[in-house]
Amino acid sequence: MTRAKTDSVRATQTSLAVLSGIKALGGSATLVELADSLEPAKSTIYKHLVTLEDEGLVVERDGEYRIGLRWLEFGGMAQRYDGIYEVAKPEVRRMAVETGELANLMIEEQGYGIYIHTTSGDQAVALDTRLGKRIHLHKTAIGKALLSSFDDDRVAEIIETRGLPAETENTITDRETLFTELETIRERGVADDTEERVDGTGCVGVPIDTGDRREAAISITAPINRLQSPGRKAQLIDTVQQAANVIEVNLAHE
Amino acid sequence: MTRAKTDSVRATQTSLAVLSGIKALGGSATLVELADSLEPAKSTIYKHLVTLEDEGLVVERDGEYRIGLRWLEFGGMAQRYDGIYEVAKPEVRRMAVETGELANLMIEEQGYGIYIHTTSGDQAVALDTRLGKRIHLHKTAIGKALLSSFDDDRVAEIIETRGLPAETENTITDRETLFTELETIRERGVADDTEERVDGTGCVGVPIDTGDRREAAISITAPINRLQSPGRKAQLIDTVQQAANVIEVNLAHE
DNA sequence: GTTCTCCGTTTCGTATTTTCGAACGCCGTC
DNA sequence: GACGGCGTTCGAAAATACGAAACGGAGAAC
Numbered sequence: 344m345t346r347a348k349t350d351s352v353r354a355t356q357t358s359l360a361v362l363s364g365i366k367a368l369g370g371s372a373t374l375v376e377l378a379d380s381l382e383p384a385k386s387t388i389y390k391h392l393v394t395l396e397d398e399g400l401v402v403e404r405d406g407e408y409r410i411g412l413r414w415l416e417f418g419g420m421a422q423r424y425d426g427i428y429e430v431a432k433p434e435v436r437r438m439a440v441e442t443g444e445l446a447n448l449m450i451e452e453q454g455y456g457i458y459i460h461t462t463s464g465d466q467a468v469a470l471d472t473r474l475g476k477r478i479h480l481h482k483t484a485i486g487k488a489l490l491s492s493f494d495d496d497r498v499a500e501i502i503e504t505r506g507l508p509a510e511t512e513n514t515i516t517d518r519e520t521l522f523t524e525l526e527t528i529r530e531r532g533v534a535d536d537t538e539e540r541v542d543g544t545g546c547v548g549v550p551i552d553t554g555d556r557r558e559a560a561i562s563i564t565a566p567i568n569r570l571q572s573p574g575r576k577a578q579l580i581d582t583v584q585q586a587a588n589v590i591e592v593n594l595a596h597e
Numbered sequence: 598m599t600r601a602k603t604d605s606v607r608a609t610q611t612s613l614a615v616l617s618g619i620k621a622l623g624g625s626a627t628l629v630e631l632a633d634s635l636e637p638a639k640s641t642i643y644k645h646l647v648t649l650e651d652e653g654l655v656v657e658r659d660g661e662y663r664i665g666l667r668w669l670e671f672g673g674m675a676q677r678y679d680g681i682y683e684v685a686k687p688e689v690r691r692m693a694v695e696t697g698e699l700a701n702l703m704i705e706e707q708g709y710g711i712y713i714h715t716t717s718g719d720q721a722v723a724l725d726t727r728l729g730k731r732i733h734l735h736k737t738a739i740g741k742a743l744l745s746s747f748d749d750d751r752v753a754e755i756i757e758t759r760g761l762p763a764e765t766e767n768t769i770t771d772r773e774t775l776f777t778e779l780e781t782i783r784e785r786g787v788a789d790d791t792e793e794r795v796d797g798t799g800c801v802g803v804p805i806d807t808g809d810r811r812e813a814a815i816s817i818t819a820p821i822n823r824l825q826s827p828g829r830k831a832q833l834i835d836t837v838q839q840a841a842n843v844i845e846v847n848l849a850h851e
Numbered sequence: 852g853t854t855c856t857c858c859g860t861t862t863c864g865t866a867t868t869t870t871c872g873a874a875c876g877c878c879g880t881c
Numbered sequence: 882g883a884c885g886g887c888g889t890t891c892g893a894a895a896a897t898a899c900g901a902a903a904c905g906g907a908g909a910a911c
Binding site for chain 1: 605606607608609610611612613616620624625644645647648649651652653654656658663664665666667668669670671672673674675676677678704706707709711713727728729730731811
Binding site: 852853854855856857858859860861862863864865866867868869870871872873874875876877878879880881 | 882883884885886887888889890891892893894895896897898899900901902903904905906907908909910911
């Protein structure tokens with residue numbers, strides 16, 4: 344089908360396709376639903392489901408298959424591998440409490456940004472930026488903050504492998520525009536976006552100097568009406584920058 | 598009903614064995630380390646690693662393979678499937694803040710208990726009860742609280758499939774002792790343990806009535822010296838029971 | 852009560868893959 | 882300049898994942 348470098352283990356890919364199928368169908372699905380939406384034969388999917396259930400990666404309940412909690416066992420391990428999560432977590436929470444908005448922590452992996460922690464304040468927008476959510480880096484302030492801490496070669500490589508797909512009308516889809524913006528972010532020390540990923544919301548984000556660990560960034564997401572008030576925006580930027588500072592100091596002291 | 602023994606997809610199991618191998622080696626490992634600790638040939642493990650890396654389940658960094666953040670993508674989905682997580686999360690946090698101890702939320706799956714949320718207060722013990730941690734239900738107060746909300750048949754089935762292995766000298770390993778204890782827990786409405794899973798710490802936990810959702814329980818973990826002071830223990834029990842109440846009310850109102 | 856329908860489950864033969872062990876080539880160290 | 886450790890590639894043989902079709906049980910329809 345696709346390019347054959349060191350060709351992969353097909354059965355593993357099939358298993359993952361089944362898992363992705365469950366996810367695509369909203370988190371739970373019957374065998375027939377999966378067979379209809381996926382390529383492999385029903386019996387094949389069934390066999391994979393049985394295998395995955397044995398391993399705890401899939402659970403059957405009320406006649407439907409859903410993602411198992413075993414994923415958290417490995418996920419929790421990946422989440423705290425760097426130690427960044429544990430240091431940043433209290434500061435992210437403080438941002439959410441102080442501002443009432445949605446506060447996030449992101450790490451780059453394989454050219455994508457992954458939210459490894461999010462906390463909602465009491466006026467926070469309800470969004471899909473949940474734990475484990477994986478997005479293109481160019482689509483949001485926190486992702487652009489991450490990109491701004493990479494050198495141009497690395498950014499170019501990410502653009503090449505992951506592309507610059509649009510999400511809303513405001514998403515940056517042009518390579519030159521993105522590089523210009525990253526330069527601006529590096530000068531100002533803060534990234535922002537206005538309805539670049541989700542209509543009606545925007546973010547302010549800053550990168551975190553993690554020493555020799557993986558790059559990370561934090562952000563605050565807010566509805567645009569609050570974000571467009573200049574005083575409010577300055578306040579949010581201040582909060583994010585202070586939090587980043589605290590995290591950097593604590594990381595350095597570990 | 599009966600285990601039909603539709604034989605499993607072996608390659609998928611091998612992939613998972615590789616993942617478990619990485620986990621067993623502390624979260625990161627080289628190919629040779631894995632080949633030494635696992636059954637399959639080096640080249641086989643290598644091929645699986647390449648496949649898993651393509652999928653984001655494994656990431657290579659500094660010459661070592663480690664668990665990828667993609668696990669959080671599915672894990673986050675499993676975590677919040679029931680809606681229990683989001684309702685309980687703020688109350689668990691409140692418990693941690695009020696008491697300064699470690700507060701936990703657990704759900705049963707396939708006969709095991711999985712911590713789907715934990716929060717540390719400012720005096721909390723440092724423990725391995727992290728997000729996604731999977732333990733035998735009989736080994737800890739929160740697990741016994743879960744068991745106390747099941748009927749005897751279901752408890753018997755779990756004992757049969759998962760056993761009653763010991764963790765410390767105080768772990769309950771006898772079936773009758775466990776059933777007696779569960780009866781006591783049902784009467785008192787609260788479960789506790791003293792060094793039954795980890796020497797030096799104990800817990801108090803209560804089950805949560807989740808309606809028709811999956812059963813859940815919350816607990817507070819503390820060092821035994823604080824837990825053995827009667828006034829303190831009563832205080833912790835009170836906190837846990839109140840939190841459970843709030844969660845139950847909020848779940849019913851959804 | 853009978854038929855119909857849907858869905859999970861099982862069977863089975865074969866072509867496809869996984870698997871293994873050996874060999875290769877890279878890189879830093881002795 | 883050889884050595885040792887490592888990730889990577891190769892080819893052949895064995896193992897098994899796969900698909901098509903059939904089974905059977907539970908409701909729904911009539």
